[in-house]
Amino acid sequence: METRFLCTVLAASLLLPLQSLAAEQEGDNNTTVRDADAESVLDPRIERRHIKEADIDAENFEIGLYTGILSIEDFGSDPVLGVRLDYHLSEDVFLEGSLGRSKAGETSFETLNAGVQLLTDDEREYTYYQVGVGYNLLPGEAFLSENRAYNNALYLMGGAGMTDFAGDDQFTLSLGVGYRLLINDWMTVRVDMKDHIFNLDVLGEDKTTHNLELTAGIGVFF
Amino acid sequence: MRLVVILLSLMAVLPAWAEPETEADAKSDTAAVRVKVAEPFVEIHTGPGRGYPVFHVVERDAPLTLEYRRAGWIKVSTVRGRVGWVPREALLATLDGSEQTPEMKNLGQEAFQAGHWQASVLMGELDEVTSLAFALGYRMTENLSAEAMFTQASGPFANNKLIDINVQHEMFPRWRVSPYVMLGTGRAKIEPRATVVTPENRDENFAFAGAGLKAYLSRGFVLRGEYRSYVLFTQEDDNRNLEEWKLGFSVLF
Incomplete structure (x- = not known):
């Protein structure tokens, strides 16, 4: 189920650019346009007022929704849904806070021994929140056709947060890599892969678990 | 399954929403x-x-x-x-x-001297347990800031949640690397781990003093490190002393 679910989401995000392509108008090809002809210099639409940088609308925040698969170590892979908020500090660096939820399945031990339950239903709820820093390592343009280019970036992320799982809060470090494609100047499609690392002692000994998360999502700048 | 439907319908709606962009620009x-x-x-x-x-x-x-x-x-x-x-x-x-x-817009340090908010995220070590803290503060004057902080420290035996309020004094607010001292008080909630057989949750009050450094990087972005010494007013006869190191960053706005 989960795989089909992810495929659908990924396919949907891949189709999005095509749709907006249809909406775009073709760029004009006359290259010798001059912006400073007599008419425009006397353009009355330049208001006689002093402008401050703060008068220009700022759009540094990006809010988004994502979904995908979270592989919870020993507890199988399950769908995850989350929201995130980003603050773009500069062209290189952004800060991100995210909140995600999933629900763990059964360990193979539980599956093989019918009736054995390591965790209650409530304890299987997996909720995490985290704050991190991202670095746009490879910004650039992606070309869909001769006349159409989309801005995009491959970024690295590192963060820390808490995971509420198995009845306890676990301090969690997460590392990840992601890809952001801007459909237009304010809408993004993102694919992220993250490793959430925390210690878990449910299976007797305290061990470090790696919980890999693969998600696709959409975001809006504001 | 419901989630899939919600998500897909969102995806179908959003491009339509995107289309009128050129008109709006005009x-x-x-x-x-x-x-x-x-x-x-x-x-x-x-x-x-x-x-x-x-x-x-x-x-x-x-x-x-x-x-x-x-x-x-x-x-x-x-x-x-x-x-x-x-x-x-x-x-x-x-x-x-x-x-x-x-x-x-002045994005230098001097632009954030007073009357600005400061949101912080700090990671640290509280009594040999990793801690994570979020804080929101307001800089009232050049020297004085007030802050509310939520700290979560989860160790092998207990989850500790601390809420505190503190006052920070910056001695040399115009220095790029600015030292500060702080005093604060708050309440701690200690929840023993689910896998540990111990008594029920405890709530305890505490007070602390601390000192730290704020380094202004750029565009309202500050690197921050501090040391805190806590006194926990426990229900037992003795008060307990705890130490904490924190390192993190703040965004000024």
């Missing part, structure tokens, strides 16, 4: 912020970043509409409808309607 002309180029030319990039190619050049005296800014770049459009990005520093090469250079 309409926003009335409220648009406009300047004219004062230097021989200004280069327009295809995207908001130093590496995006320059695809258009606007020469002296040509008007430029400033649409919005993002992460140090400004989206502009020319009278002929070309749309691209210029770095914020390009404003210095333009004049507004009153024949002055637009006033640049």
Whole structure:
């Protein structure tokens, strides 16, 4: 189920650019346009007022929704849904806070021994929140056709947060890599892969678990 | 399954929402912020970043509409409808309607001296347990800030949640690396781990004193490190002393 679910989401995000392509108008090809002809210099639409940088609308925040698969170590892979908020500090660096939820399945031990339950239903709820820093390592343009280019970036992320799982809060470090494609100047499609690392002692000994998360999502700048 | 439906319907709706963008751009002309180029030319990039190619050049005296800014770049459009990005520093090469250079926002340390908010995220070690803290503070005067902080420290035996309020005093607020001292009080909730057989949750009050350093990096971004010494007023006869180191960053706004 989960795989089909992810495929659908990924396919949907891949189709999005095509749709907006249809909406775009073709760029004009006359290259010798001059912006400073007599008419425009006397353009009355330049208001006689002093402008401050703060008068220009700022759009540094990006809010988004994502979904995908979270592989919870020993507890199988399950769908995850989350929201995130980003603050773009500069062209290189952004800060991100995210909140995600999933629900763990059964360990193979539980599956093989019918009736054995390591965790209650409530304890299987997996909720995490985290704050991190991202670095746009490879910004650039992606070309869909001769006349159409989309801005995009491959970024690295590192963060820390808490995971509420198995009845306890676990301090969690997460590392990840992601890809952001801007459909237009304010809408993004993102694919992220993250490793959430925390210690878990449910299976007797305290061990470090790696919980890999693969998600696709959409975001809006504001 | 419900989630899939919600998500897919969102995806179907959003592109439709995206379409009227060009129209909206044209309409926003009335409220648009406009300047004219004062230097021989200004280069327009295809995207908001130093590496995006320059695809258009606007020469002296040509008007430029400033649409919005993002992460140090400004989206502009020319009278002929070309749309691209210029770095914020390009404003210095333009004049507004009153024949002055637009006033640049001061992003230096001095712009955040008083009357500003500060949001922080700190990681640390509290009594040999990793801790994570979120804080929101307000700088009342150059020297004094008040802050509320939530700390979560989960160790092998217990989850500790601490809420505190504190007052910080910066001795030399104009230094780029500025030392501060702090005093605070709060309440701790200690929840023994589910796998540990111990008594029930405890709530305890505490007070603390601390000292730290704030290093102003750029654009309202601050690196922050501090040391705290706690006194926990336990229900037993003795008070308990705890130490904590924290390191993190703050965003000023």
